[in-house]
Amino acid sequence: MEALLVSTGVVAISEIGDKTQLLALLLATRFRRPVPIILGIFVATVLNHAVAALAGSWVAATVDPDWLRWGVAILFIAMAGWALIPDKIDEGEVRSFGAHGAFLATTVAFFLAEMGDKTQIATAALAARFETVIPVVIGTTAGMMLADVPAVLCGHAFAHKINPRWVRYAAAAIFAVLGVTMLVGKKLMT
Template structure:
């Protein structure tokens, strides 16, 4: 249960102001059909995060617990720093062939936008940390949906009212605490898992 809850919270916070949230706004403004966009976000996220989570669990199997502790601790600290850097939507992520339709365009655009994104890398790290694929992927997907569905439904007005810097600072603090706890090892790591 901890893997699910921590994954959901981290990704929901990390996604605020992220390029995929900006992409959600762009798709909502362009197509004005929220339900195919929401479905496309869900499908692309499940596929992307399933692949990322699978990679994380494979990494856990290949490396010993001591090496994993250091890699994960440093990775979480790096994610904390990365959270403080504002995200921008790449033009390439926003350009999707209209011939795919709303659902197809959303799936392709979202899948490509997630490649190498903070939330994809967080999914790899969380799956490696917890070594539980399904709860992590469910949590990261839920976190993605919690952040992006309101962006699709409420549009730009809601996005402008969110204190993005504060949300990113809170997410960065969570990643930093996780990194420190993992590096310290012992009983504090057991508290997380």
């Protein structure tokens, strides 16, 4: 029970203000379908955190930290570019995608956004500390849901009042800053 509760608390707190909360808001304003988005977050989190819990100690022992830092930094910068691309579909086309489009987009985006993220790293560390996978994955998933579901619901509720262009700019800026910080972060510390 301790592994479950600690995992839930650690991830819920570390997820506040994280890039995936911003991603949840962005997806909610784009698709305006909260249920498939929430389900996509859930599926992506379970898959991602299960992989993290199983492979955390192997990655830490095998991958050079500098290579990992570069890979994650490049991913953040690529996501910054993606965030700047405006939707090419109108409201009618968004509706024609239905729940499947929002679900699939959310699942893929969240799975990729969590790669190398602090919550993924925390999941790996928690699984190593408690020497158990299932309670940790359940706890970290619950923590993600506690932090990200309100962002989806707020984004859905205020979508008509939020200018998607400014959300894209904010998302791009945050992803770019994260990427650049990771690239130069080690140089600043040495």
